[in-house]
Structure formats: C-alpha cells, structure tokens
Amino acid sequence: MLRLAPSSSTWHFRRYLLGAVRPGSPGAYALAFLSSAAALGIVLGIGPSDGDDSVAGLAFLAAVALSGWYGDLGPALVAAALGALAIDYFVETPRYTLEVTSQSTWTDLLSFLLVALVVRSLNARLRAERDRTEAALESRDDLVDTVSHELRTPLTTIKTSLYSLRHRAQQLSSVNRDGLLLTIETQTDRLTHVVTEALALQRLENGVTPHAEWMAPGEVASAVLDRCGPALGTRPVHFAVTDDLPLVRIDPGLLDQALTVLLEVGPNVQVVNGGVPGYVALREVAFVCSDVLDLQPDVVVDLDGLNDIYYGTLEEWPAQIAADQLGMLADGRCPEIPAMIDSTTFPHGLLEYHAQMLYRDARLALFHQLHAAPPPAPRMVSERIIALHAGSLGLLARYGRERGSAVIAALQPLVAVGNKLLSPNEVDSIEHEGYWDVGGWAELAKVMYSRLWATTGPAVEAEGGTFVNLSGAFDTESGTTYAEDAVHYTALGQRRLAEALAPLVKHRLLRASRG
DSSP: OOOOOOOHHHHHHHHHHHHHOOTTSHHHHHHHHHHHHHHHHHHHHHOOOTTOOHHHHHHHHHHHHHHHHHHOHHHHHHHHHHHHHHIIIIISSSOSSOOOOOHHHHHHHHHHHHHHHHHHHHHHHHHHHHHHHHHHHHHHHHHHHHHHHHHHHHHHHHHHHHHHHHHSGGGSOHHHHHHHHHHHHHHHHHHHHHHHHHHHHHHHHHOOOOOOEEEOHHHHHHHHHHHHHHHHTTOOOOOOOOTTOOOEEEOHHHHHHHHHHHHHSOOOEEEEETTSTTOOHHHHHHHHHHTGGGGOOSEEEEEEOHHHHHTTTSTTHHHHHHHHHHHHHHHOSOTHHHHHHHHHTOTTOHHHHHHHHHHHHHHHHHHHHTTOOOOOOOOOOOHHHHHHHHHHHHHHHHHHHHTTOEEEEEEOOOTTTSOOOOOHHHHHHHHHHOGGGGGGHHHHHHHHHHHHHHHHHHHHHHTTOEEEEOTTTTTTOOSOOBOTTSSSBOHHHHHHHHHHHHHHHHHHHHHHHTO
16 A cells, blocks of 8 residues: 655654744744735735735635644734735735725634634643643553562562572572572562552542541551551651641542552662672673663662672683673664773774684694693783773663663672681681682682772762772671672671662662752
C-alpha cells in the first residue's frame, strides 16, 4: 500500500512554527501581521470586485482563525482589526479612504471578533484537556516506574540468592545458606506486598468514592507507624503531632494506604559486589550501564579490588580484556567503554598485544620441544590495568550521574592489605586454601591497592562519585569476617561492610534530597 507522508520541509516548517509561535509571544503577533498581509495579497491579486467584500471577508477570516489558533485571543484581535481596516481601505467603495460606508464592513468585523472568541474558547478547552491527559500519562508513568522498581529489586535479590545456592552450595556454610533462604523468603513477602499495593493503586485510579468522616489524622499516622515498624528497621522516624489539632474530614482507609506506600518504599540501593568470581571493574561498568541503571537506583555501590588484582597481574589477562571488548562492541549499548579500553589497555593498538602473545606462545612452544616444564608466568603490576580500573570506575560514576544515581566505589577488604588480627578459623582457611600464596600476588596486592587509590579515586570523584578505601574495615574486628575460602565474607563481615558503607549512602541520599 502506498502511503503519502508530509515532506520533510513541511514537517520542519510546522515544527519551527509551533516552537516560535506561542500564545502571547512576539512571534504570535508577528504571525497575525503576516497572515493579514497574506490575506491582503490574495485580495489584491484577485482584483476589484465592485464593492463585493465576500472574498476579502473569507480571506481575513482565515487570517483571524490562524492567529487565534496559534497565538490566542490577543493576536486574533489584532488580525481582526487589521482585516477590518484593510477591507475598508482597499475593498469598500470609495477605495483608499478610511471611512465606513457599507454595513457589510461592520458585519465582517463582528464576524472576525466572533471567530476570535470561538477559537479562543476551543483553544482553552483543548489546552485543559491536553493538561489533563498529560497529567494522567505522567501519573501512569510514575506508577509504572514505581511498580517496575519495586518488582525488579526483590526479583534481582531472589535471583542472586538462588544462583548462589545452586552454584556455590558446597562452598557455603550452613549459616550462609540459612541467610540466603531467609533473604528469599523476605523478598518474596515484599514482592507479594508490592503486587497487592499495585492492584490497590489501580483500583484507586479507576475511581473510588471516598468515605469521609471526622477523625484525628494523628491516630491514622500512629497506626501506620506501628504496622510498618518492622519494615522500617533501624531507620530513624520523627513523629510529631500536637494535641490541639482539630478533627478533619478524611477517608481513613485511603490515607492509611497512602502513608503505608510512603513509608515502605524506601531508597533503592544496588550493590555491585566485586567479590563475585569473574567480576572486575571492566565488567562492573558494563553491567551497571546495561542493566543496573534500568532499576533506577538512588545509589549504586561498587565494591571491588580482589579480581582486578588476582587476574590483572596475569600475563594473559589482556586476552580476556580484548575478548570482552569485542563483546561490548557487538552489543553497542555502551560505546564509551570500548573506547576507554583502547586508550588505557591498548594505546598502541592490538598489534603490540599480538606481538607479546606471539612471544609468549613461542616461549611455551620452545619448552615443549625441549620436553621441559615452562616456568610459571611471572605476575606483575601493570600500569595499564591500573589505568583500566580508573577509567572503568570513572565511567561508572559518569553513567550514574547522567542517569540521576549517586555512585560510591570502594576498595574491598582483603586479607593481604588489611591489618586484621585473624581468628583461628581464618588462619585455618588461609593455610588450607593456599589462595594467597599463588605467584606471590599477596605482595602485589599491597602495591596495586596503593596505585588504585591514587588513580581511581580522582577519576571517580571527577565524575561526581565517591571513592573510599575499605581495606581496613575489618581491622578492629576479632571475629571471623573472611569465609572458608579466605576471600569471600561471612555474615559478620558483610555486616561490618554494611556499617562502613551506611554513612556514605546516607550522605549521598541526603545530598540528593536537597537537590
């Protein structure tokens, strides 16, 4: 089927006209003069008609309607006056005199004024209807955003907990497993509550007749606080209601629902845990860009350091970075990340990297031909990996700022970089796992943390984020904070991390609330 569409020039002209001509603006009055001049041109182009002003009346009537439609009443009245003067001077006989000698001139003027008033009335109704429609759409979008946020947050938590139970069940202690099951149960209850509230809001939107009665509003608020106490946890709540407040006519049920929603919809804080195997700063910024920010978080907390050091000091790690870069290029959603990789990790292009890999492969082939075991590849502190870390978290802070989310990036506690007096369980874990003896990278961790603090901190703060070093968060804790693998954290360790991060999160939320 052939469909005719307006030409691009017509569309751009209309867009320009709507942007330049606003009710009461100079452009609106300019349109009145231009449309009247165009109507006069049409009348003069047709030529004399022996005092018949019907054509002139229709032409200037169109000018009045156009001026009133785009410019409101003022420009329409100007066009009406200009039309009446033009008809009297150029059309009415005798011509070229400002003297009303025909009753039809007065009739034309009254017609112009009537059209101006009618168009103004129609415009007022259309604007009122448009405002109501926009308010309804905005209300619907807010509801969708709220429900989407409140659904995604528990679903993400449930999915993460189930993943840990499925893929790391053998590594989890019974306490950690019970904690994950409790988290799933709590978030499921929250999800059920969100769906119930969403259905209630939908019923309200469809129309509910309030049942007003005389009540003390403080009684309703107090009852809501008592019921929402468990959900509020340790969050401070200031409740101040004077005894001399008069009774007011309210629907206690509707007020109860509104206050409950306000209290139970808390801040949305998303934590990207760098302690998860495979997560490094590069993948964290890609994950935040592509998925986390869609949850519309108030605060994004990025906790990393472990894997950037463990993998970043390996000789073959650039190969994984190049593979990740190709995947991000194919995805296309965050084009700034591949460009950042080029500038930090491969400043001279991939040719230099391939030359290094050819040397490594040739070395391994030589040892194979000699039937000798090759020595382990040495670990080393790479300034390019350090620059990649700073560039990645700098971009993460930038993405958060552009999407209205505060970003807190933190270096996580590690056995190698802290000064914690290890508990017997932690000593046994380290001796059993041998994790910190691989390639002597425990010493490299100290060097890397110092360099990451010096480079990543300024990069994050330059984009409006907060950067903090939590390597000493466990130093004063005598209990067991590191789990059986000496890398991940126990429930106590997670609690100490939360306590260290809480003041920073509260500070960023307070800053956001103050605008």
